[in-house]
Amino acid sequence: MTVLAALAPARWDVKILASDIDTEMLAVALAGLYPEESLRSVPPRLRDPYFVRLSNHGRHLVQIAPEVRELVKVRRINLMEEGWPIRTQFDAIFCRNVTIYFDKPAQHAMLQRLVHFLSPGGLLFLGHSESLLGLHAGLEHVANSVYRNRARHPHRPLAP
Ligand SMILES: C[S@@+](CC[C@H](N)C(=O)[O-])C[C@H]1O[C@@H](n2cnc3c(N)ncnc32)[C@H](O)[C@@H]1O
Numbered sequence: 001m002t003v004l005a006a007l008a009p010a011r012w013d014v015k016i017l018a019s020d021i022d023t024e025m026l027a028v029a030l031a032g033l034y035p036e037e038s039l040r041s042v043p044p045r046l047r048d049p050y051f052v053r054l055s056n057h058g059r060h061l062v063q064i065a066p067e068v069r070e071l072v073k074v075r076r077i078n079l080m081e082e083g084w085p086i087r088t089q090f091d092a093i094f095c096r097n098v099t100i101y102f103d104k105p106a107q108h109a110m111l112q113r114l115v116h117f118l119s120p121g122g123l124l125f126l127g128h129s130e131s132l133l134g135l136h137a138g139l140e141h142v143a144n145s146v147y148r149n150r151a152r153h154p155h156r157p158l159a160p
Helices: 002-006 023-031 044-050 104-116
Strands: 016-020 033-035 051-056 059-064 072-076 090-095 118-126 139-143 146-149
Touching: 002 044, 016 023, 023 072, 044 051, 104 118
Parallel strands: 016 072, 090 118
Antiparallel strands: 033 059, 051 059, 118 146, 139 146
């Protein structure tokens, strides 16, 4: 929703990969269906254009609009395993509140794998209680829990 609101979609080829190890969570993400009251903290500029209101046996539901869902692929990935089925790099990776489940060596290995999939100049967003565990190779701190891949993109200037 934020991407659609901020960018002129016709000029950008936007693809989003959403992953989890838990297939029930993935089913929830695929359905994109929520009780209307769960949108209380979503600002109206996003809520109004990007959700469709539905009613099911007296329950007020909302579903994420097709134009948003079309941007997102949902895949089961175990972040603890090597060989993630990913053949690209990402301009932004959000990995929030996941490393908390793992011990320090496992967190370190996972973060290293994440950085490998970050494009030059790309941003890594962690949760506020998570840290890079001293793994700063190639990354610079941009803001609280946000890091940037220092490598320069050959065709794109870094944002200030
Ligand atoms: C606390 S939730 C955070 C969800 C979301 N990132 C957020 O910030 O709202 C943690 C998620 O990590 C997933 N998870 C736990 N172990 C995982 C693993 N090895 N690989 C991938 N996802 C995992 C859980 O299934 C759960 O959905």
